Amino acid sequence: MEKVDENFLASPNQLCPAVSVVIPMYNDEKYINECLDSVLAQTFQDFEVLVVDDCSTDKSCAVVENYFKNFDGRLKLYHTKENSGGGGYVPRNKGLSFARGEYIFFVDADDFIAENALEILYTSAKKYGADVIYTSTRYFYDETSENINLQRDKFGNELIRSGVEDKIALTVNNPNENLRQLILESGFFHTPWTKFVHREFLIDNEIVFPKIVTFGDSVWTIQVLYHAKNLLRIPNTLYYYRKNQESVTLNKLPAKEQVVHCVSAFLLFAKILKDLAVGIELFEQNPNYFQAAAINAFRNCLKRSFEERNELSSEEIYSVLYRELSKSRDLFESMIPFLFSFIDAEKKIHQNDLQELRKTYEDNLQKYRNIIYGFTGRIDLKLMSTAGDFQIVSVSDEEAKVEKPKWLNKDGIGYLIQSYSGKLELVIKTSVDGKIQLGLRGLDVRSPEDKTKRIPCWIDYNKLIVNGKIIFDKITPAWHDKPYRYDFDIKADEEIKILAEWLPHRADNVDTVSAEVAKIQKDNAEKLRKSEALISELRTALSNEKKVADKQKDLVSELQLALANEKKTADEQKGLVSELQLALDNEKKVHKSDVQLIGKFKEYFTARADIQLATKEKGEFKIISISDDAASIAQPKWFQKNGVGYQIQSCAGKLEFTVKGSVDGQIKLRLRGLDVRSPEDKTKRIPHWINYAKLIINDEIIFNEITPACLEKFYSYSMDVKAGEEVKVQIEWLLPQK
Numbered sequence: 001m002e003k004v005d006e007n008f009l010a011s012p013n014q015l016c017p018a019v020s021v022v023i024p025m026y027n028d029e030k031y032i033n034e035c036l037d038s039v040l041a042q043t044f045q046d047f048e049v050l051v052v053d054d055c056s057t058d059k060s061c062a063v064v065e066n067y068f069k070n071f072d073g074r075l076k077l078y079h080t081k082e083n084s085g086g087g088g089y090v091p092r093n094k095g096l097s098f099a100r101g102e103y104i105f106f107v108d109a110d111d112f113i114a115e116n117a118l119e120i121l122y123t124s125a126k127k128y129g130a131d132v133i134y135t136s137t138r139y140f141y142d143e144t145s146e147n148i149n150l151q152r153d154k155f156g157n158e159l160i161r162s163g164v165e166d167k168i169a170l171t172v173n174n175p176n177e178n179l180r181q182l183i184l185e186s187g188f189f190h191t192p193w194t195k196f197v198h199r200e201f202l203i204d205n206e207i208v209f210p211k212i213v214t215f216g217d218s219v220w221t222i223q224v225l226y227h228a229k230n231l232l233r234i235p236n237t238l239y240y241y242r243k244n245q246e247s248v249t250l251n252k253l254p255a256k257e258q259v260v261h262c263v264s265a266f267l268l269f270a271k272i273l274k275d276l277a278v279g280i281e282l283f284e285q286n287p288n289y290f291q292a293a294a295i296n297a298f299r300n301c302l303k304r305s306f307e308e309r310n311e312l313s314s315e316e317i318y319s320v321l322y323r324e325l326s327k328s329r330d331l332f333e334s335m336i337p338f339l340f341s342f343i344d345a346e347k348k349i350h351q352n353d354l355q356e357l358r359k360t361y362e363d364n365l366q367k368y369r370n371i372i373y374g375f376t377g378r379i380d381l382k383l384m385s386t387a388g389d390f391q392i393v394s395v396s397d398e399e400a401k402v403e404k405p406k407w408l409n410k411d412g413i414g415y416l417i418q419s420y421s422g423k424l425e426l427v428i429k430t431s432v433d434g435k436i437q438l439g440l441r442g443l444d445v446r447s448p449e450d451k452t453k454r455i456p457c458w459i460d461y462n463k464l465i466v467n468g469k470i471i472f473d474k475i476t477p478a479w480h481d482k483p484y485r486y487d488f489d490i491k492a493d494e495e496i497k498i499l500a501e502w503l504p505h506r507a508d509n510v511d512t513v514s515a516e517v518a519k520i521q522k523d524n525a526e527k528l529r530k531s532e533a534l535i536s537e538l539r540t541a542l543s544n545e546k547k548v549a550d551k552q553k554d555l556v557s558e559l560q561l562a563l564a565n566e567k568k569t570a571d572e573q574k575g576l577v578s579e580l581q582l583a584l585d586n587e588k589k590v591h592k593s594d595v596q597l598i599g600k601f602k603e604y605f606t607a608r609a610d611i612q613l614a615t616k617e618k619g620e621f622k623i624i625s626i627s628d629d630a631a632s633i634a635q636p637k638w639f640q641k642n643g644v645g646y647q648i649q650s651c652a653g654k655l656e657f658t659v660k661g662s663v664d665g666q667i668k669l670r671l672r673g674l675d676v677r678s679p680e681d682k683t684k685r686i687p688h689w690i691n692y693a694k695l696i697i698n699d700e701i702i703f704n705e706i707t708p709a710c711l712e713k714f715y716s717y718s719m720d721v722k723a724g725e726e727v728k729v730q731i732e733w734l735l736p737q738k
Helices: 032-040 060-065 089-098 117-128 154-161 175-184 199-204 216-227 255-278 281-285 287-304 306-311 314-325 329-346 351-363 365-371 522-542 545-564 576-585 592-602
Strands: 019-025 047-053 075-079 103-106 132-142 147-152 170-172 195-198 231-242 377-383 390-395 401-403 413-419 423-430 434-441 459-466 469-472 476-478 484-490 495-502 607-614 621-626 632-634 643-650 654-661 665-672 690-697 700-703 707-709 715-721 726-733
Touching: 019 032, 019 089, 019 117, 032 047, 032 060, 047 060, 047 089, 060 075, 075 089, 103 117, 103 199, 117 132, 117 195, 117 231, 132 154, 147 154, 147 231, 154 231, 195 199, 195 216, 216 255, 216 287, 255 281, 255 287, 377 423, 377 459, 377 495, 390 413, 413 423, 423 434, 434 459, 434 476, 434 495, 459 484, 607 654, 607 690, 607 726, 621 643, 643 654, 654 665, 665 690, 665 707, 665 726, 690 715
Parallel strands: 019 047, 019 103, 047 075, 132 231
Antiparallel strands: 103 195, 132 147, 132 195, 170 231, 377 413, 377 434, 390 423, 401 413, 423 495, 434 484, 459 469, 459 476, 459 495, 607 643, 607 665, 621 654, 632 643, 654 726, 665 715, 690 700, 690 707, 690 726
16 A cells, blocks of 8 residues: 555645656665755745655655655655666656646656746746746756756757846747757757656646666657647756766666666667657658667667776677667667767777678668768758848759758858759749859768767769759769858849759768768879778778788888888889888978878877967976877977967877976867878868877876867867976877777
């Protein structure tokens, strides 16, 4: 029988409270009192509290029972028949079944809420008639360090940047837009405890938590956001989330079992989400939304098994992942490319397994393209005039996406058109004379690890015709950051016909040179193919210990011969060994093409650290010691503005150095990759990424995880220093595996 406060029927108004606060609980005797105190202290008191205990083995229930008298009959305690195994779906569903409030608010037993939380949520919901309120900010409480940090998702930032006041909310009445925006963001949108939901709304749409331990919150949230006809987002910070190291979601198993558990949990989530997506029109029209949700869940899956995966070999990781994914062929075929990209970013898979993975990838490449990028060409059109009207009269592809984004409508009128058809015909017309700016691009594809970084997604355009005039009819690659541009004048009421054609998408990685191959002319294509073959040969050697040893032996022999005989012919000096030796000895003496080739080889392992003492005083800043005797140390003039700076480049994979200044100031450290230029256009840089793995300053760990950086998108760290203070810096980065 459920344990319920005997004073529950104390007064009639408590039978239908405004808010039902549902608290799932398991072994939370250490925190449940703080949680209940925060609810008891609310400025809005028309509520009931339903604590659902999931068979706790500690004194949690006794603590709750001691609070009965404080809540005047508004506190109830229920019990599950048996422990659900974690995830909270059983106690939350049970709490929903007993709730009587007009609105439901979930609070985890180890968290707490601001004293005005229920007042703001309830009054805002009534004022705007909201089905769901989404609090776009929260407090993150790390009890190990006793720090409370404010966390905002992108909506919280936007609301605050735009000057939205606490009591003014942002309402969206389009369920598709709600789901589209929130499912594609990286953050805590998937948690039930940032949602204040109308109870009848949940009943009418039959929304309950699915019977899965992990990721069930995401499935529930996706249903809520999709069905909500009136979603209210507010910037108020009302919830304190505790980073509890004893949480059931953090309980770890032995290494291999933990990896199997996390992967299996993810697959169960993906299956349920895929079944759910069948009935959601937005998912059917946009398969990439399903993948975005899956990627977010899989990232959490890897995070929960990070330490355990480091205990296993690459072969064991691959074996577990392959075996679990193979249980569901349709999921395996659609997810294999992006799932393994996460693993490969942290550990290099054994060469034989990698070959099997590549074969699987190639077999399913077309499905992969259809799901993610397809043959997606993108055309940006902009009339450089704020007067008059600009219209797209017709579009040959009925399924093409046509938008007018705000950023494209600054100082003019602009359209963004995306199509999978491979060929697109447009007719446009303006009501005034002006100039049209036309841009051919690829999709805006973001890095899974860092959404601020774009991954080059190249589209091979092969034809552009404007009003019968052939602008080009040869392969012309373009991607988001390197578009093809063409401007032309247009007269008022003149109809302009635009025809664009493109080839199937190719997903070039940022660390390959294949994207550059398509850009060059036929006369030097053979030369670059040889360069690419050489780099491929070097990569294979570096990934196989035996091949590396053999290759190094051959290189040493060739180097000795080259150094022993300076009279070798020019043809003999063009060999790989001479190119490498001359480039390493004196890069200025090598032919430009040789420098490009050697540069491509060096970029695989060369990290760069820029360190500067920023100070307004005159003084000295010295590097006292450095572990890599072969490191390159420079003091470029541009780096000496407002201080004293050094640029350090090393191939060692691990670097320690100590610096000291003679005056007070601020140390600024930036971790970068090399400055790699395009062979065709030296003004354009090719993104060259270095996977930094560790940064320690004065024995304090700044980070201890994979942190990618390149020249223009660097990792930055600053600290204040006193005159004469020594600062020790330790850096590690990943090298190609032997």
